[in-house]
Amino acid sequence: MxxxxxxxxxxxxxxxxxxxxxxxxxxxxxxxxxxxxxxxxxxxxxxxxxxxxxxxxxxxxxxxxxxxxxxxxxxxxxxxxxxxxxxxxxxxxxxxxxxxxxxxxxxxxxxxxxxxxxxxxxxxxxxxxxxxxxxxxxxxxxxxxxxxxxxxxxxxxxxxxxxxxDYGAYSHVFRHLMDWYKWRTVSIICDPMASEMAGSYYANEYRGMCDSWARILSPKYTVFALTANLTSSASRKNALIQARAQCRVIVIITHMDRLRQTMVEAYRRNMTSPDFVYMSFCTYNVPDSFQGTPHWKRNDILDTEAGLAFESLLIITLAHPPxxxxxxxxxxxxxxxxxxxxxxxxxxxxxxxxxxxxxxxxxxxxxxxxxxxxxxxxxxxxxxxxxxxxxxxxxxxxxxxxxNAKGDRDSLYAVIGITHETGQIEVADCFVNFIGKMPRSSRSYPAFQTNYHNTVS
Structure with a gap:
């Protein structure tokens, strides 16, 4: 033919x-x-x-x-x-x-x-x-x-x-940081209502993320998980107070816009000193991610406080290809x-x-x-x-x-944070298959300079 x-x-x-x-x-x-x-x-x-x-x-x-x-x-x-x-x-x-x-x-x-x-x-x-x-x-x-x-x-x-x-992979990277600093206790603030900002298709996405993190971390660490609707200043304040009562390592799982507002609330309550560590994650490090932009800057009146608050925050995300x-x-x-x-x-x-x-x-x-x-x-x-x-x-x-052995790709994940030198969010470390080393330039990242090295309840 x-x-x-x-x-x-x-x-x-x-x-x-x-x-x-x-x-x-x-x-x-x-x-x-x-x-x-x-x-x-x-x-x-x-x-x-x-x-x-x-x-x-x-x-x-x-x-x-x-x-x-x-x-x-x-x-x-x-x-x-x-x-x-x-x-x-x-x-x-x-x-x-x-x-x-x-x-x-x-x-x-x-x-x-x-x-x-x-x-x-x-x-x-x-x-x-x-x-x-x-x-x-x-x-x-x-x-x-x-x-x-x-x-x-x-x-x-x-x-x-x-x-x-996949959602579980990000918590494996965080687990590596837990081991590095010998942290044994973590508070997870979960905001399942953040799905409203991501769209109807993601109705159960944030709850699934929260469940995945708690399940992967709980066998080895003490995990205090709390659910909060981070839409108002009062709810953000109450969530931070509850998390602080348990420990000073705090994971916040929510849309990036709400994360920014919550970090500003933490800054105003003097909860972004080196005695606190904040972690979050965003699937993709891109401006138009369905989870929001993983950055402090929005060109609004909160930018100054948000920039200072983000000095205490590290975000786990997918790394860009070299x-x-x-x-x-x-x-x-x-x-x-x-x-x-x-x-x-x-x-x-x-x-x-x-x-x-x-x-x-x-x-x-x-x-x-x-x-x-x-x-x-x-x-x-x-x-x-x-x-x-x-x-x-x-x-x-x-x-x-x-x-890998199951026929799934082992991706490259990045930990991003603000640097002293530029004040911008940059890649601090990369992990392949959840195995990485702490960055040689970690002194440049305020969030890595934590005073919190043990379990405090």
Whole structure:
């Protein structure tokens, strides 16, 4: 069959499946095919693009082209289903499973096509997709999604996780700091109502974060957990008084805007001296994170007090990838792909970089595994494919992708805080797989200069 005919068939198949869903007007869809010979087996990625489509889709496009160059006897193609309500996942959750089911059963009629699912966000939607992938035993590679349930490989044996962060990981970094300073007691102020600021999709996110931190820390340390709605000055004051009555190491889990207000309250109550230590976390260190900007400055009347208060605060977050020539070349390729696909390009946002790199890595690692195996039949056994990625390190555009014994990526986490020299928030230390060293320049970070080295109740 001619190459153009094959492309037409792929396009018609996709249009038929979209129409069958009854949502054709809501879906942003893109299909790419790089057929070399009519007889070559085809590996097709069905990509569910939850967030930042203008950056993630070009990243997938670049990765597919690279996969085709590295596997001479295999054709790589992809199609995308974009989230019509980005960044809300409400509509997306109802679309993805029907879309995948239609795709799967259509492709069963084409024995030379091997299906891989690529999920790029929305944990609830991804969980539904992963349930189908388990039943069909097809590989699913997940590049974003902070839901801890996606790490359950008994439930999802064919899933490989390239997600850059999960909530439990941040508490492991904090545990390392606890051990370093020999702290044994911690107060956790949990604000589950902060979900109101993050959006309806995150209704249970903050409660899940609080539960995760308390569960991971409690076996080894004494944990005093209290729930507070940090919307008013009075509630913030009461929460701080209760936390101080237990110990001087205080973790505050809330939206970054409320964290800033609570730290100002602590400063006004003389609770930001070196006798106190404050910790928090923000999933992504970017200005437009759903959890707010992890910084004291808002250009308002609280800036001066907030800047002083933040000297007692350290924030655990996902580290940015190190700058390199290879990474810069990747960004240029993504911009070129954006022009090719959408006839326009725009500067890649910080969030676009995070989600795009992760999606690219998921495709890139899959292609590397297939190149090693020199055969594609392993994709008929999703569980075996997933096992073949475990305890491995693969080159990636941001340096190296390490997958642990469960087939989840070990990410790079950063501890950020204000420095004496600049008064700005900078990276104080980085942790890979929760193992790190205290920064040599820790004297530059006021929050590290704590007088609190033991348990005080």
């Amino acid at each position: 001619c190459q153009n005919c094959q492309l037409v068939l792929v396009s018609l198949l996709l249009q038929t499946m979209i129409a069958s869903l009854g949502h054709a007007d809501q879906l942003s869809n893109h299909t790419y095919s790089g057929f070399k010979t009519p007889s070559s087996p085809r590996v097709h990625f069905v990509a569910f693009v939850a967030y930042y489509g203008p950056f993630v889709i070009p990243a997938i496009h670049v990765a597919i082209k690279g996969a085709s160059r590295g596997n001479a006897n295999v054709t790589f193609t992809y199609s995308t289903l974009s989230n019509p309500g980005d960044p809300s996942c409400d509509q997306f959750n109802g679309l993805v499973t029907n879309y995948l089911a239609n795709y799967y059963y259509k492709l069963q009629e084409q024995p030379d096509v091997y299906l891989i699912v690529l999920a790029t966000g929305c944990s609830t939607a991804t969980a539904g997709i992963a349930d189908l992938a388990r039943e069909w035993d097809i590989p699913i590679v997940v590049s974003a999604g902070t839901g801890n349930e996606l790490r359950d490989k008994r439930r999802y044996p064919s899933l490989v996780g390239f997600m850059p962060a 700058v390199s020539v290879g990474l810069q070349s990747y960004y240029e390729a993504v911009l070129n792909a954006s022009r090719e696909l959408f006839n326009k390009s725009q500067p890649i946002t910080d969030n676009g970089k995070i989600f795009g790199i992760s999606a690219h890595t998921a495709v890139h690692v899959t292609a590397q595994v297939l190149a090693e195996k020199q055969e594609v039949d392993i994709l008929r056994d999703g569980s075996s494919f997933a096992k073949s990625t475990r305890n491995r390190a693969f080159p990636s555009v941001d340096g190296q992708c390490k997958l």
